Amino acid sequence: MTHAQDDPCAHCEEMMQPYLDHILTEAERLEAESHLEECDWCRRRYRFEASLRVYVHQVVTEPMPLELKQKLAALRIPLN
Amino acid sequence: MAEASPDATRIATEARDRVRFEEEALALSDQVYRVARHLAGSKEEAEDLVQDTYARAFRSWRSFQPGTNLRAWLLRILTNLNIDRGRRSQRAPQIQALEANDYYLYDKLAESDGIPVEEERVVERLSQDDIVSALSAVPHDFRDVIVLVDIGDFSYQDAAHILDIPIGTVMSRLHRGRRILKRELADSVLEDAS
Secondary structure (H helix, E strand, C coil), X not given: CCCCCCCHHHHXXXXXXXXXXXXXXXXXXHHHHHHHHHCHHHHHHHHHHHHHHHHHHHHCCCCCCHHHHHHHHHCCCCCC | CCCCCHHHHHHHHHHHHHHHHHHHHHHCHHHHHXXXXXXXXXXXXXXXXXXXXXXHHHHCHHHCCCCCCHHHHHHHHHHHHHHHCCCCCCCCCCHHHHCCCCCHHHHHHHHHXXXXXXXXXXXXXXXXXXXXXXXXXXXXXXXXXXXXXXHCCCCHHHHHHXXXXXXXXXXXXXXXXXXXXXXXXXXXXXXXXC
């Protein structure tokens, strides 16, 4: 697969992030979708990107240490 | 019964507002920590940063406008403290070298063992450690935006306000930052494989 400037897959790659962020114009969105409809190669990569976002969001969650929570509560300014 | 003096009423109202503010702020602490953990360089730094943020928030609670986004207000304090601590904004030299195209990571992962699998399963080749360390390798200016938007679920508008940068800068840093993150992830996978 070549990736020249006029390569539709290269163009589709450029549209991937804004597509998943829902910030393409209506015309651009339709353009991306019509390419994805016929291009399995790009479609796989879009699906992967969407899964990656969900995955990153999930795995970076680290519960706050309980001691920290207690320390924060202790910072409250006492009522006079 | 004698009516409370206007002063006593004012003090009571203020005390009530302050307690409410503190409770609302504390209820957000898990979410604040989640973002702080990846804005700061280490777990210890994140804990200090969150404590300093809450200490400052509790002192200056009057400057918070009720009805506005408290989580964004807390994060703005936190990012300012983070910068004050010597974490000056970087100009990110040679960033071009760090960036790869958007399909790069998938190509590397899918290539790594030749057996076609569902795209949704390909991400599972990345461990939690891979992701956390790749994220920490992304230069600060880019990482801040990824952490706020993709991990903290802040809008572009809120991220722009928190970081005090234009919304267009948020969008371009996010776009490039994700590419840098994917490049880092691809590198770590290639390292593991070699």
